[in-house]
Amino acid sequence: xxxxxxxxxxxxxxxxxxxxxxxxxxxxxxxxxxxxxxxxxxxxxxxxxxxxxxxxxxxxxxxxxxxxxxxxxxxxxxxxxxxxxxxxxxxxxxxxxxxxxxxxxxxxxxxxxxxxxxxxxxxxxxxxxxxxxxxxxxxxxxxxxxxxxxxxxxxxxxxxxxxxxxxxxxxxxxxxxxxxxxxxxxxxxxxxxxxxxxxxxxxxxxxxxxxxxxxxxxxxxxx
Numbered sequence: 001x002x003x004x005x006x007x008x009x010x011x012x013x014x015x016x017x018x019x020x021x022x023x024x025x026x027x028x029x030x031x032x033x034x035x036x037x038x039x040x041x042x043x044x045x046x047x048x049x050x051x052x053x054x055x056x057x058x059x060x061x062x063x064x065x066x067x068x069x070x071x072x073x074x075x076x077x078x079x080x081x082x083x084x085x086x087x088x089x090x091x092x093x094x095x096x097x098x099x100x101x102x103x104x105x106x107x108x109x110x111x112x113x114x115x116x117x118x119x120x121x122x123x124x125x126x127x128x129x130x131x132x133x134x135x136x137x138x139x140x141x142x143x144x145x146x147x148x149x150x151x152x153x154x155x156x157x158x159x160x161x162x163x164x165x166x167x168x169x170x171x172x173x174x175x176x177x178x179x180x181x182x183x184x185x186x187x188x189x190x191x192x193x194x195x196x197x198x199x200x201x202x203x204x205x206x207x208x209x210x211x212x213x214x215x216x217x218x219x220x221x222x223x
Contacts, residue, residue: 058140063112066154069101076105080123088114126159
């Protein structure tokens with residue numbers, strides 16, 4: 001009986017002083033708080049730890065890179081010029097290197113240290129594309145989308161072969177129009193008028209309706 005009375009008195013004291021509500025663990029509340037606690041990705045946690053120990057950690061990361069140059073038909077481009085530039089702890093803050101793609105279009109850069117790598121690919125006789133000019137690859141900061149190099153999965157860079165343009169048609173006697181205002185077409189290869197477009201390129205003449213002082217307007221349309 002004395003034990004029961006003692007327990008009741010202890011419980012009453014805890015409730016009266018507020019210790020029961022504030023200090024006693026609440027499993028439901030603890031579980032709810034844990035569920036709303038933000039989860040920090042492991043890569044971010046490790047990055048913050050390294051930065052706290054060494055503020056220059058970003059610029060000391062191993063830089064290895066494998067790439068491949070292909071044309072518009074996904075055929076390998078041999079002998080393409082590849083320029084690398086990366087941020088590091090050198091006196092200038094950046095270092096550079098150059099190489100060429102091999103007969104299968106492959107190229108690589110290994111054994112360097114830094115933070116971010118920029119890669120540009122070009123070759124005479126080829127047009128560059130958006131994926132071949134100054135592409136950036138981050139090696140340190142996970143917030144910037146840290147790049148993971150893979151020699152078995154090289155980064156693809158595309159170049160497009162320059163085409164051979166058709167010879168231009170030149171002359172001074174192929175322009176013409178109709179007095180009655182009907183639409184007139186000019187065959188640029190023969191210099192003769194016709195009532196129907198002779199090909200994919202249409203040259204149209206219209207009267208000056210705005211009184212700008214010009215007699216005719218020339219409009220080139222893709223037919």
